[in-house]
Amino acid sequence: MPTARIAPLMLSLDFTNLASKARRKLHFGADWLHMDIMLVYVHLVELIFSISLNNFLPKKKNLLGFMLVYLQDGRFVANLTIGAPVIQSLRKHTKAYLDCHLMVTNPIDYVEPFGKAGASGFAFHVEVSKDNWQELVEQIMSKGMRPGVALRPGTPIEDVYPLLDGENPVEMVLVMTVEPGFGSCQKQWIRCINTVCTLRKKYPSLDIEVDGGLGPSAIDVVASAGANCIVAGSSVLGASEPARVISLLRKSVEEADKGKIFA
Numbered sequence: 001m002p003t004a005r006i007a008p009l010m011l012s013l014d015f016t017n018l019a020s021k022a023r024r025k026l027h028f029g030a031d032w033l034h035m036d037i038m039l040v041y042v043h044l045v046e047l048i049f050s051i052s053l054n055n056f057l058p059k060k061k062n063l064l065g066f067m068l069v070y071l072q073d074g075r076f077v078a079n080l081t082i083g084a085p086v087i088q089s090l091r092k093h094t095k096a097y098l099d100c101h102l103m104v105t106n107p108i109d110y111v112e113p114f115g116k117a118g119a120s121g122f123a124f125h126v127e128v129s130k131d132n133w134q135e136l137v138e139q140i141m142s143k144g145m146r147p148g149v150a151l152r153p154g155t156p157i158e159d160v161y162p163l164l165d166g167e168n169p170v171e172m173v174l175v176m177t178v179e180p181g182f183g184s185c186q187k188q189w190i191r192c193i194n195t196v197c198t199l200r201k202k203y204p205s206l207d208i209e210v211d212g213g214l215g216p217s218a219i220d221v222v223a224s225a226g227a228n229c230i231v232a233g234s235s236v237l238g239a240s241e242p243a244r245v246i247s248l249l250r251k252s253v254e255e256a257d258k259g260k261i262f263a
């Protein structure tokens with residue numbers, strides 16, 4: 001099995017101090033930093049208000065600068081998002097692997113900005129890329145990023161096979177145990193574990209990442225099924241000893257690999 005990669009979630013961290021939070025996660029033993037990219041809608045009224053406010057302020061005294069507040073309409077997700085500018089500024093502070101998961105309907109639009117910003121991995125959703133995944137993978141690779149494909153809990157595993165068996169295969173499959181944008185709702189847990197297990201048997205050297213509800217109590221099942229990349233949200237963010245949790249997650253993946261139990 002490929003190397004264990006523990007990837008704490010960066011979404012819920014304090015955005016005003018992301019670089020130092022990232023450094024802390026790496027200090028605690030994180031291998032990757034998992035960046036969730038979600039589509040948001042700007043409320044038009046908010047946009048107009050912000051522009052007007054900016055115009056009203058006298059030019060020389062405009063020390064407040066321009067602050068645009070993004071709101072979401074709940075049509076896609078109900079959480080905060082990270083965009084290319086955040087990746088770019090984080091990249092200035094760290095050489096760490098920035099593991100980007102694009103929960104958007106048009107991932108191709110994000111390839112160039114994310115490549116320029118310094119993203120390391122670019123995982124797009126198979127559900128929205130059935131018609132153009134080949135072009136997408138080529139573009140991701142041409143921008144120096146590692147292509148990955150993500151699937152929602154209910155998506156049939158067969159949907160990702162073409163992306164793994166083709167000429168330019170993706171290098172990682174991200175199995176979501178929760179619906180993108182939401183947490184702690186593992187209605188299809190068993191199905192997801194079976195997906196990981198089937199993938200590991202078929203692709204022994206593939207990076208298989210699992211995202212959603214992973215902490216000390218759930219890791220053994222996922223690791224035994226064959227996952228080697230672990231996204232850890234609340235289990236690390238809420239831990240009093242994050243380093244201990246990260247080390248425990250890694251140990252479970254490494255032990256499972258020694259036992260090679262893909263149950």
Ligand SMILES: O=C(CO)[C@H](O)[C@H](O)COP(=O)(O)O
Nearest residue numbers: 180181182183212213233234
């Ligand atoms: O945003 C997400 C899914 O879209 C998170 O990656 C997911 O909820 C993980 O969090 P946790 O480990 O706390 O379940």
